[in-house]
Amino acid sequence: MVDGRLARGERTRTAVLDAAVALATEAGLDGLSLGQLAERLGVSKSGLFAHWRSKEELQLAAIEHARAQWTVQVVSPALAKPRGVRRLFALHESRLAFYSGPRALPGGCFFANAEFEYSARPGPVRDRIAVAFGEWLGLLERLTAEAITEGDLRADTDPHQVAYEIEALGMAAVLQARLAPAPNPDPYHRARRAVLDRLRALCADPDLLPEE
Amino acid sequence: MVDGRLARGERTRTAVLDAAVALATEAGLDGLSLGQLAERLGVSKSGLFAHWRSKEELQLAAIEHARAQWTVQVVSPALAKPRGVRRLFALHESRLAFYSGPRALPGGCFFANAEFEYSARPGPVRDRIAVAFGEWLGLLERLTAEAITEGDLRADTDPHQVAYEIEALGMAAVLQARLAPAPNPDPYHRARRAVLDRLRALCADPDLLPEE
DNA sequence: TAACTGACCGACCGATCGGTCTTATTTCTT
DNA sequence: AAGAAATAAGACCGATCGGTCGGTCAGTTA
Numbered sequence: 001m002v003d004g005r006l007a008r009g010e011r012t013r014t015a016v017l018d019a020a021v022a023l024a025t026e027a028g029l030d031g032l033s034l035g036q037l038a039e040r041l042g043v044s045k046s047g048l049f050a051h052w053r054s055k056e057e058l059q060l061a062a063i064e065h066a067r068a069q070w071t072v073q074v075v076s077p078a079l080a081k082p083r084g085v086r087r088l089f090a091l092h093e094s095r096l097a098f099y100s101g102p103r104a105l106p107g108g109c110f111f112a113n114a115e116f117e118y119s120a121r122p123g124p125v126r127d128r129i130a131v132a133f134g135e136w137l138g139l140l141e142r143l144t145a146e147a148i149t150e151g152d153l154r155a156d157t158d159p160h161q162v163a164y165e166i167e168a169l170g171m172a173a174v175l176q177a178r179l180a181p182a183p184n185p186d187p188y189h190r191a192r193r194a195v196l197d198r199l200r201a202l203c204a205d206p207d208l209l210p211e212e
Numbered sequence: 213m214v215d216g217r218l219a220r221g222e223r224t225r226t227a228v229l230d231a232a233v234a235l236a237t238e239a240g241l242d243g244l245s246l247g248q249l250a251e252r253l254g255v256s257k258s259g260l261f262a263h264w265r266s267k268e269e270l271q272l273a274a275i276e277h278a279r280a281q282w283t284v285q286v287v288s289p290a291l292a293k294p295r296g297v298r299r300l301f302a303l304h305e306s307r308l309a310f311y312s313g314p315r316a317l318p319g320g321c322f323f324a325n326a327e328f329e330y331s332a333r334p335g336p337v338r339d340r341i342a343v344a345f346g347e348w349l350g351l352l353e354r355l356t357a358e359a360i361t362e363g364d365l366r367a368d369t370d371p372h373q374v375a376y377e378i379e380a381l382g383m384a385a386v387l388q389a390r391l392a393p394a395p396n397p398d399p400y401h402r403a404r405r406a407v408l409d410r411l412r413a414l415c416a417d418p419d420l421l422p423e424e
Numbered sequence: 425t426a427a428c429t430g431a432c433c434g435a436c437c438g439a440t441c442g443g444t445c446t447t448a449t450t451t452c453t454t
Numbered sequence: 455a456a457g458a459a460a461t462a463a464g465a466c467c468g469a470t471c472g473g474t475c476g477g478t479c480a481g482t483t484a
Contacts, residue, residue: 012461026332030243034442044463046444051461055442107332116328119390120238120319130391137392164388164402165381172380178331179342180349190376201413217430217481224431246472258474259432267472 013051016041017065020058025107029059029114029125059125066110067132074098075139085152085199085208088143092166092195096188099174109174111136140166153202162198169194225263228253229277232270237319241271241326241337271337278322279344286310287351297364297411297420300355304378304407308400311386321386323348349375365414374410381406 019041024032034055038045052058078091099109107113115133118126140163147153153162173191180187200209231253236244246267250257264270290303311321319325327345330338352375359365365374385403392399412421 028240028242028329030240033440035440045442046464047462049443053443108328113328113331115387115391116320116325117240119325119387130393133391134393137388160397161402161405164384164399165406168380168384168403168406169377171387172376172383175327175331175383176349176376179327179345181342181346185372187376190373191380193373194377194380215430215482220480221431245470247470256433257472258434261473262431262433265473 012043012047016043016048016051016058017062020062021066021069021110022106024059024062025105025110025113027107028117029062030117030121032059032062034058056123056125060128063114063125063128063132070098070111070136073103083146084150085147085203088140088147088166089195089199089209091140091143092170093192095170096173096191099177100188108178109171112171112174137163137167152204152208153199154204157202162202165198166195221263224255224259228255228260228263228270229274232274233278233281233322234318236271236274237317237322237325239319240329241274242329242333244271244274246270268335268337272340275326275337275340275344282310282323282348285315295358296362297359297415300352300359300378301407301411301421303352303355304382305404307382308385308403311389312400320390321383324383324386349379352378364416364420365411366416369414374414377410378407 016037020032020037023037023040027033027036032055034045034048038048048058052061074094075091078087078094081087081090098104111129111132114129118129141159144153144157144159144162148155148157148159169191173187176184176187196209200206203209228249232244232249235249235252239245239248244267246257246260250260260270264273286306287303290299290306293299293302310316323341323344326341330341353371356365356369356371356374360367360369360371381403385399388396388399408421412418415421
């Protein structure tokens, strides 16, 4: 049987983390204030401390929560595609769709923001972000390597290099979509086009990638 | 004759802005605290208010200061190169050199950090950052267009697209250099390689770009 | 010498920060 | 029915936040 106390706590916990992740994209993971967060949720500040004993614990939990969101909404859909260059490009497209889609976070990309914010602030939060970032780069790299062994991409392709470029082009899109002057052609389209052309140049069978 | 008081004020003003720009790359443009800044400089907090009437004014001044730094240390050296694709690539290299060189800021790139930090925070600070960002993208785009009219790049090249890609690849470098695990091959080398290959594919005369 | 200006300081303000404490309510266990 | 466990609330803490105030001092002008 389910413990009603734990169940209720878990519900609150999830609701708080949802709000924390969203708020962090706007105010920053550090700028996230417990008072504001509590007020936005209609909860007392000390109610938050019942779940996380410090702000840092909440920040780490928020990172974990955002990671889970990312896995479900970005990574998983792409893994449904057949192994190879199609899966790799699907991951890139899935990421861009997440940024511009209806479930998009109010302040852009949680991880991109947090990475820049904490890149020069030693501590557990930075370390956790760095690990998550490394895992993401590793995923891009692994899918690229798979595309090579599948014979989709040329054998002399450097997986690290391709992963670097895809990551760079995707991250810039979410920033420019929020910051660049409106009349600018859709940055998401540019990010898609850039990776598409790059992969097409490395790709043996042009039919594996969309034409346009 | 020079007013000694004004001269002294200008000296401290510059010293404060230098420290403010450096500190902002670590703690964020918002996380920059007047108390900490004053203490680091051996100045009283109220001394700062004699120069800028509010924190926001100081932030805007810091942006202007960083912009001047960027112009002197990144843009100007590149403009010494002959017009065309060489100048464009020199700008990219100059930027990477600034990130990794001896004059590098302690927390990476002032603008990249500030752009992500303020991309979702309406106000004068965000607006100023957005303008500066637009000007930077415009410069990349203009140099690309020049390279086309010079006949260096293929006539069907899209300057916006090239500018987008160069900006993305450069920005990712400074982040990954600080965040990615150390054994990773130099991100600056990856950023250089990526743009070099990209431009080489568009370039009519291969001798205009370095071989390696 | 007197009047004035700009740079700068120390004390202080209300607000908010992260965090602690005590207490009340709800829910499961026995 | 009674107690244990977990969620929450409210009052409160010291520290720090951005910002104001009155005032000192060095240098300029008349």
